[in-house]
Amino acid sequence: MKRGPEGAQARAAWYFLAPALVLIGLFFFLPVAASLLLSVTDFDIYALGNASLARFVGLGNYANLIHNPTFWTAVKNTFYFALVGGPLTVAVSLGAALLVNARAVRLRGVFRTVYFTPFVTTLVAIAVVWRYLYHPRYGLLNYLLAHVGIGPIDWLGDPRWAMPAIIVMAIWKNFGYNMLIFIAGLQSIPEELYEAARIDGAGALRRFRHVTIPQLAPTFLFVGVVTMIGYFQLFAEPYVMTGGGPLRATTSLVLFMYEEGFRWWRMGVAAAIAFVLFAIILIWTLLQMRLQRERA
């Protein structure tokens, strides 16, 4: 190491960084690497007592997953939740941002705060509340739907409706976060662009299509990627509201991983599921960034 003031600075830097690097290395990067090892062993409840009982099985866990119907159900459910819930959440977020950001609106700050509060609430508590809102007989939702002539739906008890019900709750819970980012994006669009469009005789809809949407492209990318990454990790909602049922209709990949790993202690299998999740998220993120670049 260099002597003198420069060396002193470098030494100080490493002291300052050491606690964070040790913690992140030891409790994040090391486990991630170990997870890869774990996924090629048959680490189970016996190995939990004595790690030497775990054996190398190569890609056996991955091969077994391919033949496991529950795995494919979990993959399907996770994509259902992310591909339907994700775009809907982004759309609702943009709609809310446009409403709250409209120039004619007074009390914009109040509306913004109200729309944002669901995001900071505790997911588990909110899932407990929504379980009752979805109650087939006494739930508020069916009561309101009855007024417009829609018969009672067993939201969480019917395999066809359970995932849509979870998606609706997720949109309600999460749109406020994206809304704030969209508002920031909207406010950074130069007013001159709108003025120019107005002078060219463009109506509100055309201004939205040809000024707002293209100018928001980077915001869309950020919001889209963050939302999808979060949605692929669906866990607490089905854990609390449905336990993954009915008929496995809401078992997500992370819930399946949790069950395999921490209920049945098949940690090798669970680690393989975790890497499938990682691969999905990575591929999806790269794909979204690529699509965005091609369009730009």
Next chain:
Amino acid sequence: MTTAAKPVVARSPGAAVLARGLLYGLLIGGAIVALLPTLWMISASFMATGEANSYPPHFLPHAPTLDHYRTLFSRLSLGRYLANSTFVSIVVTVLSLAVNSLAGYALAKLRFKGRDRLFRGLALGLVIPVQVSMLPLFLLMKSLHLVNTYWGVIIPGMASIFGIFLIRQYALAIPEDLLDAARVDGASELRIYRSVVLPVITPILATLAIWTFLATWNDFMWPLIILSDDRRFTLPVALAALSGEHVQDTELMMAGSVVTVLPVLLAFLILQRYYVAGIMMGSVKE
């Protein structure tokens, strides 16, 4: 935020009124949807046992009662879980502020070899879902005898890549002259950090503090995995367990949800300026 209304392009006054009415209709409808579940949760928590399960549903309790809160805090010892959550969240917040601010400042302002490579290496961690680390992390905690302890919950939350980035981003703006002046005066690097850097980065520390507190309070999956003895449960884990046992006691579970949600909701409402600043900073690209 308070831009004055610009003159609207020539439109008939009737259409303008209609547009404005539609706008406010949508806004208020949205506000009702956003608030209703939370308001119903609070209202139902004061209802008599069984009242929430009546048809047509009651929106307000006929004879408000505190019975469920009494049951929660006496028989079901929710006070204990409240204390656990408070303890864990405060410890994580305080320790992570120290750890992340030291690292974030060093990455922003101190010159050393490999700084950019280190920064890029850390950034890689942002794309790895945390669930990938959870299985070996549990085994590691087990070998350290930290399973079913508060430290088992606290330690993985103490340093965060996102937190370090947030601080670094903010610290980049500290004027070099300020630091050099202190160095010329013979101050040690730690001294500079304490008396020059910390006062300057206080706003971002407040932001990171409220973020970390809320995230730790609301966290579910890791505490669920690491805690097995119900005396150490945090509120969300305890509530999930209780709601499994007391599926029928709607009003009781609503009271439990209120106790879980209200502290973070209040913290957010009081400190929302700092919380929102974190979202804005987080969405800024390099």
